[in-house]
Amino acid sequence: MIVPRKLTAAVFVALLALTGSSVGAAYLDLGVFNTILALAIAGVKASLVALYFMHLRYSSKLVWLFAGGSFFWLGILLALTLNDYLTR
Amino acid sequence: MKHYLNAGYSVGSWLLTRDHKRIAILYLLSVTFFFFIGGAFATLVRLELMTPAGDLVISETYNKLFTMHGVAMIFFFLIPAIPTVIGNFLVPLMIGARDLAFPRLNLASWYLFTAAGLLALGSIIFGGVDTGWTFYTPYSTTYANTHVFLMAAAIFVAGFSSILTGLNFVVTIHKMRAPGLTWSRLPLFIWSTYATALLFVIATPVIGITLALIAIERLLSVGIFDPALGGDPLLFQHLFWFYSHPAVYIMVLPALGVVSELVATFSRKRIFGYGFVAGSSLAIAILGFLVWGHHMFVSGQSMYAGMIFSILSFLVAIPSSIKVLNWTATLYRGSISLRTPMLYAIGFMGLFTIGGLTGLFLATLGIDVHVTDTYFVVAHFHYIMVGGTVMAYMGALHYWWPKMTGRSYPEAWGKLSALIIFIGFNLTFFPQFILGYLGMPRRYHAYPEEFQVLNVLSTAGASILGVGYIFPMFYFIGSLFARKKIGDNPWGATGLEWRTSSPPPEDNFRETPVVTEEAYDFAKAEEPELP
Ligand code: HEM
Ligand SMILES: [Cu+2]
Numbered sequence: 001m002i003v004p005r006k007l008t009a010a011v012f013v014a015l016l017a018l019t020g021s022s023v024g025a026a027y028l029d030l031g032v033f034n035t036i037l038a039l040a041i042a043g044v045k046a047s048l049v050a051l052y053f054m055h056l057r058y059s060s061k062l063v064w065l066f067a068g069g070s071f072f073w074l075g076i077l078l079a080l081t082l083n084d085y086l087t088r
Numbered sequence: 089m090k091h092y093l094n095a096g097y098s099v100g101s102w103l104l105t106r107d108h109k110r111i112a113i114l115y116l117l118s119v120t121f122f123f124f125i126g127g128a129f130a131t132l133v134r135l136e137l138m139t140p141a142g143d144l145v146i147s148e149t150y151n152k153l154f155t156m157h158g159v160a161m162i163f164f165f166l167i168p169a170i171p172t173v174i175g176n177f178l179v180p181l182m183i184g185a186r187d188l189a190f191p192r193l194n195l196a197s198w199y200l201f202t203a204a205g206l207l208a209l210g211s212i213i214f215g216g217v218d219t220g221w222t223f224y225t226p227y228s229t230t231y232a233n234t235h236v237f238l239m240a241a242a243i244f245v246a247g248f249s250s251i252l253t254g255l256n257f258v259v260t261i262h263k264m265r266a267p268g269l270t271w272s273r274l275p276l277f278i279w280s281t282y283a284t285a286l287l288f289v290i291a292t293p294v295i296g297i298t299l300a301l302i303a304i305e306r307l308l309s310v311g312i313f314d315p316a317l318g319g320d321p322l323l324f325q326h327l328f329w330f331y332s333h334p335a336v337y338i339m340v341l342p343a344l345g346v347v348s349e350l351v352a353t354f355s356r357k358r359i360f361g362y363g364f365v366a367g368s369s370l371a372i373a374i375l376g377f378l379v380w381g382h383h384m385f386v387s388g389q390s391m392y393a394g395m396i397f398s399i400l401s402f403l404v405a406i407p408s409s410i411k412v413l414n415w416t417a418t419l420y421r422g423s424i425s426l427r428t429p430m431l432y433a434i435g436f437m438g439l440f441t442i443g444g445l446t447g448l449f450l451a452t453l454g455i456d457v458h459v460t461d462t463y464f465v466v467a468h469f470h471y472i473m474v475g476g477t478v479m480a481y482m483g484a485l486h487y488w489w490p491k492m493t494g495r496s497y498p499e500a501w502g503k504l505s506a507l508i509i510f511i512g513f514n515l516t517f518f519p520q521f522i523l524g525y526l527g528m529p530r531r532y533h534a535y536p537e538e539f540q541v542l543n544v545l546s547t548a549g550a551s552i553l554g555v556g557y558i559f560p561m562f563y564f565i566g567s568l569f570a571r572k573k574i575g576d577n578p579w580g581a582t583g584l585e586w587r588t589s590s591p592p593p594e595d596n597f598r599e600t601p602v603v604t605e606e607a608y609d610f611a612k613a614e615e616p617e618l619p
Contacts, residue, residue, distance in 0.1 A: 062262070070290065077330050080396075087390040
């Protein structure tokens, strides 16, 4: 499956715009929401990369399983590390 | 007859090869080289510890010796050895494929490994590293005064080599199995290599990122691990062990697969409880990610986290003991022949059990507070890594040597060295359990006099062990010049690798094999050619 050039370009522009908004958001003072907003923007960017640049959107179930697996493992890393930090 | 070894003699035909079998040989040479580098450092460590006074080297040098021993052995021998040598050679052969899924990527892995090896050698030659193989901050950051950066770069690059190998194996095992070779018919070595490959892919990036974070902190002064900049040193340990506990299973899982093959062939019986043994490899791989905090019990992590990690660590014992119990059940009423590879397999079973059980002692919070950072820990992981992984690696080399070279090794010498290794190993490391229990800390070059007898025993054992490793080097090389060739299936084993000629032709099989029965169906196997 070859992703159309136009779509790739559009995703690229979207990523640049989101990067700009990350920088912009850093200048606002939203308290705790600064972090949440920054992570949300980063999450959207990562999904775009995974879905279009890494072709996940057009891939088989098996590839989705592997991609999901890596996020699950990232979850393990975060959860068991916080299991220490949040109970100190 | 044409085969992969005589298909070309030029240097280019080796250095640009895409044949998984030749790449396996390249890896064999590389990891053997690092085994001897690591061994040289170990020799110096053991020599220093013969006497209580720190007289052979000053403490700074001693710190470097044990660090470089650990780095060479772990990152450049134990992690790559079985997957890249035995696995590279056998994965395609065992599943009836003509090569790995990405042959060029496979060669690229070896080049990355070589580049990493050169970086590591560079760091050693320029004066070495003294942080311990664990690179704990702040030794590796604020207080670093050795070539940490170069060594970290070496491990970073070696990590990419592992990731690419893992990726190659995962895709190959999913996509390139011969017709009829369903998952439930796969040899157990393939199952454990598959589990290892998953670990390579999932765990290795974390150590890469962690080492990169160190570089970022040092170069850009971003606070990550350094409290003065707002970072947290324990975060380093969390990230490091998130990789490095799974990495200990990267070292031992392929060994478990090898032992399953050896036990089946030399008992001429299907492995008892095939499904459980296969599944336990995956279970070990997954559970191995949940226990890393057992390396941090006294580091200052929260008491609650310590308890959780302690309980989770106990879970890993279940799939590990499934394997040992099922091998034992396989031996029962088997037609056992004690050839050299089988001696290594049996040695493995005993030593791995001791190593694993003492792991449980260490996973027990209260006991660990007493023995952490003592020689007890050193003995524990050497029982697993040397008594387990190196034993299995030696067993694998002997078992598949006829397939790799078309020659057999001298059986009497083989048995003798297996015995020497077993005796030397126990003499080296058993005293260390006692030393640690009595309170001798690891990583010091001097110690109180009452520990001397046990230390001398350990050093004596190490020299016996060294002899045991040198013998096979000579007779393996010697066997290459022997006239006598050996048949294609000398052990009367099952498995597709034995159905092709020895050494195998360049594209492995003259016709694509079709699989119609389960693994280890010895009722249909040929009789062993060797008595
Ligand atoms: C099966 C393969 C295993 C290998 C290759 C292995 C290897 C290692 C290594 C390298 C260390 C020392 C790290 C360091 O501090 O420098 C270690 C420590 C430890 N291992 Fe294992 N291990 C294995 C199995 C187990 C098992 C099954 C358990 C428990 C369920 C276990 C529990 C521990 C604990 C608790 C420590 C930390 C001790 C301390 O620092 O106080 N290990 N192991
Ligand atoms: Cu561990």
